Every structure is written in structure tokens, then in C-alpha cells.
Amino acid sequence: MTKKTPSLCLNRRHLMMGMAAGAASLAAPSISRAAGGRVVVGTWGGDYGRLLNENIEQPFLISNGWEVIQDQSGDPERRAKMAAERRLPRGSTDIQGLTGVNMYLVYEQGLTETVDYSKLKNGGNLLPAMKHDFGVGHIYxxxxxxxxxxxxxxxxxxxxxxxxxxxxxxxxxxxxxxxxxxxxxxxxxxxxxxxxxxxxxxxxxxxxxxxxxxxxxxxxxxxxxxxxxxxxxxxxxxxxxxxxxxxxxxxxxxxxxxAYESGFVIPKNAPNMEGSYAYLDAMLEPAAQEAFAEDMGYNPTITNASVPGDLQQKIGFTEEEVANLKxxxxxxxxxxxxxxxxxxxxxxxx
CATH class of the missing domain: 3.40.190.10 (Periplasmic binding protein-like II)
Incomplete structure (x- = not known):
């Protein structure tokens, strides 16, 4: 798939997470409509897993009644597990975090769904280069x-x-x-x-x-x-x-x-497809994206996220550098x- 060059809009630090979570529960039926369901997330451990919990899961999912479980292990191990489960009617995870190249790989292997962006209220804010059939870019x-x-x-x-x-x-x-x-x-x-x-x-x-x-x-x-x-x-x-x-x-x-990105894909046999999309929508909330920018130094993948000017200078790229991004x-x-x-x-x- 041909990828387009992104354009950025990065200016200020995130809003208070509690306020954002409250707004999400009122304005984001795609996140809260199935409150109480379980979402199993395949991801790396360490700081990334902790920040997923602090910046996405707690404020936007768990606070709205979702149960979120992280299945932590290395990228190769999780991809091997997906392949081993491919013939099962129900796999063990609802969403998987992978690097860009491996998001593409598992899609080409027939292990993951084509993303339906009509199910994401926040999907329209994605940078073009982070909006793929095979997955959704989280950070870059x-x-x-x-x-x-x-x-x-x-x-x-x-x-x-x-x-x-x-x-x-x-x-x-x-x-x-x-x-x-x-x-x-x-x-x-x-x-x-x-x-x-x-x-x-x-x-x-x-x-x-x-x-x-x-x-x-x-x-x-x-x-x-x-x-x-x-x-x-x-x-x-x-x-x-x-x-x-x-x-x-x-x-x-x-x-x-x-360009380097990591993001999330949906296994074809995800037990809770609605939970998969709820997680993606929560991941694309401006406050969640802004928090990752401050905590990890990666750029938001949405156009409506803002970070402070001094942080933007550290982590971001000028318009000219963005245009030259490979x-x-x-x-x-x-x-x-x-x-x-x-x-x-x-x-x-x-």
C-alpha cells in the first residue's frame, strides 16, 4: 500500500484527563455503548504497557465500565500466537499493538481485519499517513x-x-x-x-x-x-x-x-470486535495522544491533538521536514x- 506524507498540528499540552474522560462518556457512544465488556490487548510490557493503562485504558475505557486486560509479550511471540490461533473461531486477543511493518505483515498473512473507519468517531482526525486498511497508527x-x-x-x-x-x-x-x-x-x-x-x-x-x-x-x-x-x-x-x-x-x-510508527490491528477472530473499535477510538482521543507525546516523546497521529510549543520543538518536525519525511x-x-x-x-x- 502506498502511504501518504502526513501533515502535523502540534501546539499545546493535553487537557485534564478526568475532564476528557467525562466528555468521552457523554459524547463518544463508540467508546461507552457496550460498557462492561472485556477487551484483551496484546502489547509490549514495560513503560509502554504502563502508559497505555494510564493514558488510554483508565481514563477512557475502564472509567466507562470496560474491563481491559493486557496480554504482554514480545512482538514476534505475539505474532506467532496470532498465526497459531488463526483457525480458531475465537482468538485470545481483541487488538494487537505492533510496529508499522509488522501491522502490514500480519494483514498480508490474512490474520487481521480491514479497519472499518466508519466505526470510529475519531477516525476522521487521523493523519493520512497513519490511516491504513491494515491498522491504525498510534504514535510516530x-x-x-x-x-x-x-x-x-x-x-x-x-x-x-x-x-x-x-x-x-x-x-x-x-x-x-x-x-x-x-x-x-x-x-x-x-x-x-x-x-x-x-x-x-x-x-x-x-x-x-x-x-x-x-x-x-x-x-x-x-x-x-x-x-x-x-x-x-x-x-x-x-x-x-x-x-x-x-x-x-x-x-x-x-x-x-x-518515518517510524507503531499502532494497532484487529485479529480476524477477535472475541469482542466492538471492544476492539472502542479501544481504537480511545487511543485517538486528543488527551490520550497528547499525554503520550509528553510521556514518550512520540508525535500524535491525529490532527486535533496539541502539545506545548517547547515540547513540539523537541519531538516534532517543521513543515519542510514533514514534507521531506520518507x-x-x-x-x-x-x-x-x-x-x-x-x-x-x-x-x-x-
Missing amino acids: SGMVAVYNPDMVEAPKSFADVFDPKWGDKMGIIDIQYQYTMLAAALAAGGGMSDVEPGKPLLTAARAAGARIYPTNEAFAQGLSNGEIGIGVMWKARVVQWQNAGIPVQSIAPTEGAI SPDYGYILENDAEMKGWWDKDFKA
Whole structure:
């Protein structure tokens, strides 16, 4: 599916959650009409699961009589469970939280419903790029250039980031191999549907001493202790690191930041389809979206959410940067992921 470039409207902090919840119970029959039902949510644990409860479930669902249960586990495990349950008349979850590429994957596998936006009172406020047949975008950010200004000069592009001159001051995150390869492809003048042009850049950076970190957290530790001073990462994560005192800045590269989103899909055999749509509608409430912007540093996916100007400067993108935002070709990633991972493990990391 072709994805369109979003347009943003981000200005102020969320309204009081209690007021928003009260308004929702009066004005949102799609959320409260089946009060008392159960909704089982497949999601990651940790802070994300906690924030789902605090910003969506408690104020907009539980307060209206819904029972919400989180089925927490990793993304691969939950997708495998969905596949194993595909022939059952009733699955174990009503809604599943996944990354954009994996929302597309489970839809292509025939595991999830086509979203019926006529059932969402808040669906009309979605940014075009976050409104898919295969799922609904919840939060988004973009892959940008990140650097420690005390260690390196500010890069302007992905090409600057992958310059071998940085040697072992450059850090690369192992689990981000898909998006890192896309960023390198952009740096080499390519696009979102061919990673081949970027491979020589990555190979040269690795030969010059670029360090590979297994996780986002390990990369952050490398920035914190001064092992590395430059790399690529989600802008939202950079905000979290800045709040934790890590000396890091970010800049939208001239080639265009690469959009990242996570959202929710509905299994075809969801036991409570009405609860699935109630959760989606609650997720798209302005107050819930605004709270996630402040708590996690990710941008709202709706046009009627507002955040304070200072926070918007940290997490958001200018109109020019939005116009230059690059959306991954999910179909290409799925068709070529095995080859991409094979090259990454056997050639690049070797």
C-alpha cells in the first residue's frame, strides 16, 4: 500500500484527563455503548504497557465500565500466537499493538481485519499517513541523525553520519538493521525500495571501526560514557535520552527522516470486535495522544491533538521536514527481509 506524507498540528499540552474522560462518556457512544465488556490487548510490557493503562485504558475505557486486560509479550511471540490461533473461531486477543511493518505483515498473512473507519468517531482526525486498511497508527517519530556535540561536528545528512572518518566514534544498532540499511540507501542517493546502494557505505564505516551495539539501550550507554558520538535513531528516543541527561542532539537529515510508527490491528477472530473499535477510538482521543507525546516523546497521529510549543520543538518536525519525511516501503521490506538480515549478519557484522 502506498502511504501518504502526513501533515502535523502540534501546539499545546493535553487537557485534564478526568475532564476528557467525562466528555468521552457523554459524547463518544463508540467508546461507552457496550460498557462492561472485556477487551484483551496484546502489547509490549514495560513503560509502554504502563502508559497505555494510564493514558488510554483508565481514563477512557475502564472509567466507562470496560474491563481491559493486557496480554504482554514480545512482538514476534505475539505474532506467532496470532498465526497459531488463526483457525480458531475465537482468538485470545481483541487488538494487537505492533510496529508499522509488522501491522502490514500480519494483514498480508490474512490474520487481521480491514479497519472499518466508519466505526470510529475519531477516525476522521487521523493523519493520512497513519490511516491504513491494515491498522491504525498510534504514535510516530522519524529516524534522524544523532550526535554528541562535544565529540563531533553536527552532521547535516545521513551521508555525513556514515562517513568512515568517524572511525570508532560511530555507533550502529543491531536490532535497527532494516531502518539503518534504508538510511544508508538514502545516503547513497537511493530510495525506500532498494537497500543495495547503501551497502558499500555501511561496509566502509564498519571497516573504519564503527561499533555495533545490540540494542537501543546499549547504544545510549555508549553515548553516555563517551564511546561513540554519532549514529542514527528515532527522534523520540533522543528526547528520552536528553531527559535522562545524556549529551545528545538530533537533526533531520537533508535526505529526509525515515518515518517510524507503531499502532494497532484487529485479529480476524477477535472475541469482542466492538471492544476492539472502542479501544481504537480511545487511543485517538486528543488527551490520550497528547499525554503520550509528553510521556514518550512520540508525535500524535491525529490532527486535533496539541502539545506545548517547547515540547513540539523537541519531538516534532517543521513543515519542510514533514514534507521531506520518507515512508518505508513495507512490501519491499517483507519481501527482502531475509536477504537483508543475511547480509547484515554474514557480511556487515562479520
